[in-house]
Amino acid sequence: MAKDPVDIVIIGSGAGGGPMAFELTKAGHKVVVLEKGPHYQQSDFVHDEILNSRRNFFMPLPWDEPHLLRSGNTNFKHSNDAWTANCVGGGTVHMSGYFYRLKPVDFRLRTELGAVKGANLADWPITYEELEPFYEKAEYELGVSGNAVPHPMLEPRKKNYPLPPLRSHPIGDEIDKVCKGLGWHSIPTARGILSREHQGRAPCTYCTLCGSYGCEHGAKASTNASLIPRALATGNLDLRPKCMAKEITVDAKGNCKSVIYIDPEGVEQEQPAKYVIVSCTAVESARLLLMSKSSRFPNGLGNDSGQLGKNLMFSSFGESRAHFKVSTTKERWPWLAESREPFVNRSLQDFYWMPDDKFGFRKGGTLGFMWTHPNPIFAAAHIAGRGEKGVFGKALKDRLREYRDSKILQFEIYGEFLPTDGTNVTLSDKSPTKDGKVVTDKYGLPVAAITVTRHPLDLTMTKFLVERGEEVLQSLNPDRVQRLGVAGETMILQSGTARMGKDPATSFLDRDCRSHVVKNLYVVDGSFMPTSGGVPVTLTIAANSFRVAKSFNERLKKEGK
Amino acid sequence: MGGGVVLLGSACTDEKKPSPNPPAAPPKPAPKVGDTPTATHKSFTAEQWAVLVAAVDRVIPRDEDPGALDANVPQYIDEALTAQQLKKMQLDFANGLNALNRRCERMYKTGFATATAEQQDDVLTIAFKDAPESTGEYKWYDILLSLTLEGYLGDPSYGGNKNKVGWKLVGFDLVGREAGEVAPDYEGKKALDHLRCGSGKGC
Numbered sequence: 001m002a003k004d005p006v007d008i009v010i011i012g013s014g015a016g017g018g019p020m021a022f023e024l025t026k027a028g029h030k031v032v033v034l035e036k037g038p039h040y041q042q043s044d045f046v047h048d049e050i051l052n053s054r055r056n057f058f059m060p061l062p063w064d065e066p067h068l069l070r071s072g073n074t075n076f077k078h079s080n081d082a083w084t085a086n087c088v089g090g091g092t093v094h095m096s097g098y099f100y101r102l103k104p105v106d107f108r109l110r111t112e113l114g115a116v117k118g119a120n121l122a123d124w125p126i127t128y129e130e131l132e133p134f135y136e137k138a139e140y141e142l143g144v145s146g147n148a149v150p151h152p153m154l155e156p157r158k159k160n161y162p163l164p165p166l167r168s169h170p171i172g173d174e175i176d177k178v179c180k181g182l183g184w185h186s187i188p189t190a191r192g193i194l195s196r197e198h199q200g201r202a203p204c205t206y207c208t209l210c211g212s213y214g215c216e217h218g219a220k221a222s223t224n225a226s227l228i229p230r231a232l233a234t235g236n237l238d239l240r241p242k243c244m245a246k247e248i249t250v251d252a253k254g255n256c257k258s259v260i261y262i263d264p265e266g267v268e269q270e271q272p273a274k275y276v277i278v279s280c281t282a283v284e285s286a287r288l289l290l291m292s293k294s295s296r297f298p299n300g301l302g303n304d305s306g307q308l309g310k311n312l313m314f315s316s317f318g319e320s321r322a323h324f325k326v327s328t329t330k331e332r333w334p335w336l337a338e339s340r341e342p343f344v345n346r347s348l349q350d351f352y353w354m355p356d357d358k359f360g361f362r363k364g365g366t367l368g369f370m371w372t373h374p375n376p377i378f379a380a381a382h383i384a385g386r387g388e389k390g391v392f393g394k395a396l397k398d399r400l401r402e403y404r405d406s407k408i409l410q411f412e413i414y415g416e417f418l419p420t421d422g423t424n425v426t427l428s429d430k431s432p433t434k435d436g437k438v439v440t441d442k443y444g445l446p447v448a449a450i451t452v453t454r455h456p457l458d459l460t461m462t463k464f465l466v467e468r469g470e471e472v473l474q475s476l477n478p479d480r481v482q483r484l485g486v487a488g489e490t491m492i493l494q495s496g497t498a499r500m501g502k503d504p505a506t507s508f509l510d511r512d513c514r515s516h517v518v519k520n521l522y523v524v525d526g527s528f529m530p531t532s533g534g535v536p537v538t539l540t541i542a543a544n545s546f547r548v549a550k551s552f553n554e555r556l557k558k559e560g561k
Numbered sequence: 562m563g564g565g566v567v568l569l570g571s572a573c574t575d576e577k578k579p580s581p582n583p584p585a586a587p588p589k590p591a592p593k594v595g596d597t598p599t600a601t602h603k604s605f606t607a608e609q610w611a612v613l614v615a616a617v618d619r620v621i622p623r624d625e626d627p628g629a630l631d632a633n634v635p636q637y638i639d640e641a642l643t644a645q646q647l648k649k650m651q652l653d654f655a656n657g658l659n660a661l662n663r664r665c666e667r668m669y670k671t672g673f674a675t676a677t678a679e680q681q682d683d684v685l686t687i688a689f690k691d692a693p694e695s696t697g698e699y700k701w702y703d704i705l706l707s708l709t710l711e712g713y714l715g716d717p718s719y720g721g722n723k724n725k726v727g728w729k730l731v732g733f734d735l736v737g738r739e740a741g742e743v744a745p746d747y748e749g750k751k752a753l754d755h756l757r758c759g760s761g762k763g764c
Binding site: 044046047048049050051054055056057061063064208340374376377379380381384386387388390392393394396397400401403404405 | 619620621622624626628646649682685690691694699703706707710711713714715716718719727728730731732733736742743744747749752753756
């Protein structure tokens with residue numbers, strides 16, 4: 001039996017759903033948030049690698065809720081990639097909080113680059129200038145620490161960050177020096193981590209275990225720490241954790257009627273609502289909408305254009321590491337052995353937008369410098385290696401002892417990921433296995449089937465950025481530099497699948513992130529993005545959600561009259 | 562990015578669960594007396610336990626620094642695989658120990674637990690670690706390595722990493738004054754149980 005109708009249901013509580021829940025409840029609207037994961041409290045966050053990173057604390061187990069993943073036209077394989085944390089706050093809970101803004105050029109890439117063969121480039125229907133006030137708002141409400149120093153790629157901004165930068169390790173000064181020598185601009189990395197008390201939340205304690213953990217002090221800018229508690233305090237939020245949405249139904253007019261979900265006891269429930277806001281990640285939102293079939297929408301809710309699930313994007317990824325032997329380097333850098341500062345917090349954006357295509361590409365991305373993650377099981381598994389190159393026994397122990405005497409500096413690339421026809425989300429029931437079976441999750445639902453086909457320009461660009469990063473690492477005179485990859489993608493950073501645009505024939509959402517055809521349906525995670533940008537998407541998702549909340553609140557006011 | 566959310570290692574993501582029975586394997590020997598899980602071992606028979614002990618001792622042997630046995634890695638694995646959600650993994654992993662033993666018998670006419678260290682390393686390397694990626698043998702080795710590293714380097718409240726010997730080897734005891742520290746009465750197993758049954762305080 002259906003529950004009592006409510007005005008608004010939001011599905012998902014992360015970077016997209018969190019700001020909507022916050023702004024709408026603050027404006028006095030009654031909101032139900034359905035979140036498939038649990039509602040962790042700060043006391044649930046413990047520095048236990050097994051609990052956090054190796055079981056289903058954040059990520060579902062692959063035999064409970066698999067994704068199907070393939071490269072190009074190969075066979076699908078089960079994967080636990082492309083999940084972000086399943087809990088109240090979503091990916092913002094276990095993120096590292098590298099909070100960069102996009103640049104103006106990101107909003108008009110089709111115009112700037114022209115037609116790029118094999119890439120479905122599109123300009124955004126909004127400009128950077130339209131989003132700028134909401135970046136400012138998101139930075140304030142979530143709590144971002146940083147310092148916007150002048151550099152050639154600095155995006156226009158009215159204000160500096162709301163909080164001063166976090167302390168950083170002395171290696172940051174060395175990176176500044178060598179970058180200057182190379183003619184580049186090492187800039188402080190803004191972080192979604194509180195450098196001092198903010199809105200009643202405690203500041204960072206520099207505990208070292210940050211990314212892949214929840215913050216037990218609430219210092220990380222998760223929506224679970226920053227926005228959800230304040231939304232709950234309005235009394236207008238009915239937060240329902242461990243509730244898995246499986247379908248959005250429509251009425252005779254083709255508008256959203258209700259959300260069908262599975263409650264914590266495994267019982268199916270129906271929640272009627274006047275408006276439905278979807279924010280489950282680009283992959284999972286596409287899946288939910290594709291699963292919401294009706295006679296009006298046989299190809300998925302609102303999918304008249306056939307665009308739903310297409311143009312999925314991740315973040316182009318590359319990585320190299322510089323190994324410093326502490327026992328020998330300490331003569332040169334005494335602080336290397338002594339300093340326990342966890343943050344390097346340096347970035348390079350000199351190759352974000354190239355003046356010409358001399359190096360084979362123009363749209364690049366960002367390099368972020370950091371110490372390698374200190375999780376010991378994770379580190380040791382990497383050190384042990386796999387297959388014929390893998391080691392065990394004395395060789396493994398020798399490598400672990402070498403690791404003990406090492407500080408390992410790495411960079412990550414957050415590069416443009418061009419949208420292609422070959423990178424998309426479909427449902428597993430479109431791709432049965434050889435014996436005709438459909439892969440389903442523990443709820444019996446078809447799962448997201450993800451196909452990734454990289455555009456060659458992405459790989460040219462990523463390799464170039466990795467080489468520049470290695471120049472920085474080499475200039476620091478490490479014992480060795482190790483290249484880990486030049487052709488990867490960061491699958492926790494997702495966008496596309498329901499891109500926004502002016503033309504209903506070529507886009508799923510309008511400029512307000514409302515469905516072109518289903519007038520009471522919104523999508524506010526990274527799905528809306530026409531292009532990926534060259535930074536992690538989290539802050540942009542949050543800023544855009546604040547922007548959408550404003551227009552949505554105005555709409556409600558108008559319709560209320 | 563984020564660092565290390567790998568669950569139990571990549572092996573567990575395959576739709577085909579590890580089934581490391583080599584095609585040419587001889588029929589399984591008849592069970593011996595005591596060849597059932599005992600009160601001491603929750604996830605393994607006595608024979609499997611002996612193979613497990615010998616195997617993890619080769620993955621992280623004792624030398625001038627403590628090894629897997631000093632850290633109570635077998636006890637950790639035995640306990641970890643009692644989790645309801647890892648039931649299939651427990652069965653596959655235990656079968657894999659049988660397969661390892663049979664392979665050793667075929668190669669060296671002796672069981673794995675009684676083979677020389679050199680023979681043990683050869684079987685582990687040739688028949689399992691270096692096996693093609695699509696095989697059950699490769700995946701079984703991946704799980705062995707994953708579980709051994711968890712038992713050696715995980716939070717000591719799970720029963721492994723005894724006296725933090727693993728953390729001391731890799732220097733994790735020095736990482737941040739707070740990073741490795743959890744409340745003295747913290748029990749990872751209880752936190753995991755809460756996850757499983759859904760009755761955690763955060764739920």
